[in-house]
Amino acid sequence: xxTAKYDFMGKRRIFFGISAAIIAVIVLCSILFGVQMxxxxxxxxxxxxxxxxxxxxxxxxxxxxxxxxxxxTVQSSDSATGQKAITxxxxxxxxxxxxxxxxxxxxxxxxxxxxxxxxLETSNVDATMGREFFIKCLVAVVxxxxxxxxxxxxRFRRIGGLTAGTFAVCALINDLIVVFGCFVILQIPLNGNxxxxxxxxxxxxxxxxxxxxxxxxxxxxxxxxxxPFEQLVNLSINQxxxxxxxxxxxxxxxxxxxxxxxVVFSLSSIFTFALPLMIGMASGLYxxxxxxxxxxxxxxxxxxxxxxx
Amino acid sequence: xxxxxxxxxFAVVALLICVFAFTxxxxxxxxxxxxxxxxxxxxxxxxxxxxxxxxxxxTFVPADGYDATPEQMQAAKxxxxxxxxxxxxxxxxxxxxxxxxxxxxxxxxxxxxSSFDPETAIxxxxxxxxxxxxxxxxxxxEIVLEGSDVRRAAAAYGPxxxxxxxxxxxxxELEDSGKTKFAEATTELAQENGQxxxxxxxxxxxxxxxxxxxxxxxxxISGSFTQESAVSLADRINSGALPFALSADSYSTISPxxxxxxxxxxxxxxxxxxxxxxxxxxxxxxxxGAIASLALLGQSAATLACISGYLPIFNSFTxxxxxxxxxxxAIGMGVDANVITAERIKEELKSGKTLxxxxxxxxxxxxxxxxDGNVTVIIVALxxxxxxxxxxxxxxxxxxxxxxxxxxxxxxxxxxxxxTLLVGVILNFVFGVAATRVMLRGVSRIKALRNPVLYGxxxxxxx
Numbered sequence: 001x002x003t004a005k006y007d008f009m010g011k012r013r014i015f016f017g018i019s020a021a022i023i024a025v026i027v028l029c030s031i032l033f034g035v036q037m038x039x040x041x042x043x044x045x046x047x048x049x050x051x052x053x054x055x056x057x058x059x060x061x062x063x064x065x066x067x068x069x070x071x072x073t074v075q076s077s078d079s080a081t082g083q084k085a086i087t088x089x090x091x092x093x094x095x096x097x098x099x100x101x102x103x104x105x106x107x108x109x110x111x112x113x114x115x116x117x118x119x120l121e122t123s124n125v126d127a128t129m130g131r132e133f134f135i136k137c138l139v140a141v142v143x144x145x146x147x148x149x150x151x152x153x154x155r156f157r158r159i160g161g162l163t164a165g166t167f168a169v170c171a172l173i174n175d176l177i178v179v180f181g182c183f184v185i186l187q188i189p190l191n192g193n194x195x196x197x198x199x200x201x202x203x204x205x206x207x208x209x210x211x212x213x214x215x216x217x218x219x220x221x222x223x224x225x226x227x228p229f230e231q232l233v234n235l236s237i238n239q240x241x242x243x244x245x246x247x248x249x250x251x252x253x254x255x256x257x258x259x260x261x262x263v264v265f266s267l268s269s270i271f272t273f274a275l276p277l278m279i280g281m282a283s284g285l286y287x288x289x290x291x292x293x294x295x296x297x298x299x300x301x302x303x304x305x306x307x308x309x
Numbered sequence: 310x311x312x313x314x315x316x317x318x319f320a321v322v323a324l325l326i327c328v329f330a331f332t333x334x335x336x337x338x339x340x341x342x343x344x345x346x347x348x349x350x351x352x353x354x355x356x357x358x359x360x361x362x363x364x365x366x367x368t369f370v371p372a373d374g375y376d377a378t379p380e381q382m383q384a385a386k387x388x389x390x391x392x393x394x395x396x397x398x399x400x401x402x403x404x405x406x407x408x409x410x411x412x413x414x415x416x417x418x419x420x421x422x423s424s425f426d427p428e429t430a431i432x433x434x435x436x437x438x439x440x441x442x443x444x445x446x447x448x449x450x451e452i453v454l455e456g457s458d459v460r461r462a463a464a465a466y467g468p469x470x471x472x473x474x475x476x477x478x479x480x481x482e483l484e485d486s487g488k489t490k491f492a493e494a495t496t497e498l499a500q501e502n503g504q505x506x507x508x509x510x511x512x513x514x515x516x517x518x519x520x521x522x523x524x525x526x527x528x529x530i531s532g533s534f535t536q537e538s539a540v541s542l543a544d545r546i547n548s549g550a551l552p553f554a555l556s557a558d559s560y561s562t563i564s565p566x567x568x569x570x571x572x573x574x575x576x577x578x579x580x581x582x583x584x585x586x587x588x589x590x591x592x593x594x595x596x597x598g599a600i601a602s603l604a605l606l607g608q609s610a611a612t613l614a615c616i617s618g619y620l621p622i623f624n625s626f627t628x629x630x631x632x633x634x635x636x637x638x639a640i641g642m643g644v645d646a647n648v649i650t651a652e653r654i655k656e657e658l659k660s661g662k663t664l665x666x667x668x669x670x671x672x673x674x675x676x677x678x679x680x681d682g683n684v685t686v687i688i689v690a691l692x693x694x695x696x697x698x699x700x701x702x703x704x705x706x707x708x709x710x711x712x713x714x715x716x717x718x719x720x721x722x723x724x725x726x727x728x729t730l731l732v733g734v735i736l737n738f739v740f741g742v743a744a745t746r747v748m749l750r751g752v753s754r755i756k757a758l759r760n761p762v763l764y765g766x767x768x769x770x771x772x
């Protein structure tokens with residue numbers, strides 16, 4: 001009879017601990033740091049201006065405040081590729097009309113001729129549209145969740161029943177919390193990318209779990225009840241290990257390359273998308289291998305104990 | 310299913326993939342004089358999103374909370390499209406969200422344009438004003454017609470009298486509501502050869518003399534027009550037929566310099582990612598790994614072809630930065646099918662099966678998990694496309710019970726990500742499963758390549 005190389009399930013309590021700790025840290029961080037919303041969701045205006053030479057941030061801020069008559073903030077956002085830039089943000093969810101924007105650039109260039117301010121990027125979202133888009137995104141996440149749950153329900157009736165399906169969903173929730181945590185800890189405002197990352201992980205992560213559960217079912221058919229459940233699961237994990245690891249590694253390689261390149265070229269919109277995805281994928285591997293299975297083993301052994309009493 | 314492969318199967322599929330990849334990346338076109346004919350669209354023919362090319366993304370709403378009818382929104386859309394075209398912007402995306410009275414406009418910055426001034430473009434597009442035709446040339450002259458009395462105006466070129474020289478003029482068609490009013494006014498004014506002035510808000514845009522009474526509701530405005538000025542007058546009269554202005558509550562712009570750089574960066578990322586993943590596969594799985602890399606090349610090329618349209622008759626999709634991220638992600642995810650198959654083959658070889666037996670077992674037992682993995686990603690990709698895509702598309706119609714209540718996304722670039730993810734996953738079946746099988750079977754019939762070591766098995770040659 002085949003035996004498992006590594007005893008993962010014997011250490012399942014450790015994995016529960018790790019997951020609980022990660023979730024606790026993320027919850028704590030989101031309470032301490034707060035969760036930021038991108039202007040895509042809350043409305044507001046942000047403007048990136050390129051410039052040449054040297055500037056005094058506070059002077060520019062004063063000048064811009066005067067033009068816009070609004071309590072704006074100006075931050076430096078020089079990029080790694082040598083492009084000097086500042087970011088002007090409107091307070092709260094105030095927006096800047098196209099007129100005001102044109103006026104601002106003209107006035108700045110009049111006052112600081114040598115700096116030659118040019119606009120690189122602007123983003124203006126009306127508060128109502130932002131809120132509506134946010135709700136639409138929530139609905140999108142819920143819709144995807146419902147569809148995935150239906151899939152899980154259909155699929156898991158054959159492999160391990162609904163209890164097993166429930167644990168697969170627990171693992172999935174763990175992954176989504178990790179993706180969320182990425183945004184909170186890195187202080188990335190939640191935006192459309194966040195939703196795209198959440199949904200992608202949702203679709204991707206369940207897959208690993210299904211493959212392992214499939215293996216468990218297959219092994220159960222082969223060996224019947226000769227092997228205790230814990231060892232059966234252990235064996236299945238060991239058999240699927242290489243495949244699960246290799247698939248995640250190739251995906252993470254691809255995403256890591258995107259991360260590195262986006263840092264070098266300072267493409268923050270791509271970095272803030274690829275990094276949470278990559279960490280979510282890694283989390284997906286971990287939860288599929290150890291958490292979804294560990295919870296299932298825990299449940300079964302709990303049931304067995306109850307039955308023997 | 311115990312199909313026997315043949316070495317030439319491998320050769321043909323491999324060659325096809327290479328030819329396909331080459332054409333999908335570089336395209337096929339011929340240049341005759343100044344005319345370039347594209348037979349196959351390559352990567353350079355892809356329509357890139359505004360986050361790459363630089364450009365503007367605006368959401369227009371009727372100003373001051375005006376509740377426009379769907380017809381009026383459609384008219385406003387036409388006006389915007391016309392204006393874009395008249396500014397030489399031909400590859401814009403304009404769609405309306407009738408439930409929410411919104412018009413979403415995305416247009417790239419014109420190539421070769423030196424100064425990046427999107428505000429003016431936004432103002433020009435949205436500047437719909439109250440159109441009035443007044444007697445005389447003073448701003449408080451009696452109003453003859455209002456915007457809603459005008460059906461349409463068009464610029465035209467040709468002789469106005471039987472033997473006259475050709476010239477540019479503006480042809481004006483009136484609604485029934487305007488015919489009588491205009492007839493009365495022109496009859497009166499024609500007698501004294503008076504002027505009718507056309508006003509946009511408080512700006513006079515034209516003041517033609519009335520030569521004859523116009524009773525049939527069709528008038529021409531002529532006199533020293535250039536093509537440009539004729540088109541511009543017609544355009545403004547058309548847009549003035551709408552009783553509301555459009556305000557740009559939400560807009561975003563990105564300068565072309567920022568965009569071009571990001572395209573190069575993502576291209577670099579794509580190439581590095583492909584090479585690393587291919588190396589990883591070859592080092593881990595040897596021959597099946599090499600074939601997986603070839604299949605992956607095919608998958609990436611086909612994804613590009615699905616975006617560019619490949620053949621001129623197919624439509625192209627806009628590719629944005631998240632879209633490229635989706636392609637690269639699909640490179641990493643795409644080898645999953647090959648990993649599952651190759652691992653199975655390895656296992657079967659270790660359990661003592663012959664090479665052919667191991668291949669067959671690997672293919673048949675690997676299929677279920679491959680389908681599993683892809684179904685969930687397809688679900689997610691469709692939801693992404695429906696939530697972030699245009700509100701008047703097919704997908705939006707299917708998902709309208711869910712998303713129909715909401716307006717368009719304020720982050721349109723994600724749509725492209727959903728598309729590349731979807732296409733990547735579907736193509737994975739073609740290349741990661743079907744093409745891989747044919748190639749692996751074929752290659753396994755080549756004598757020199759029958760050593761199980763090449764497939765991750767033990768060293769003793771059997772077979």
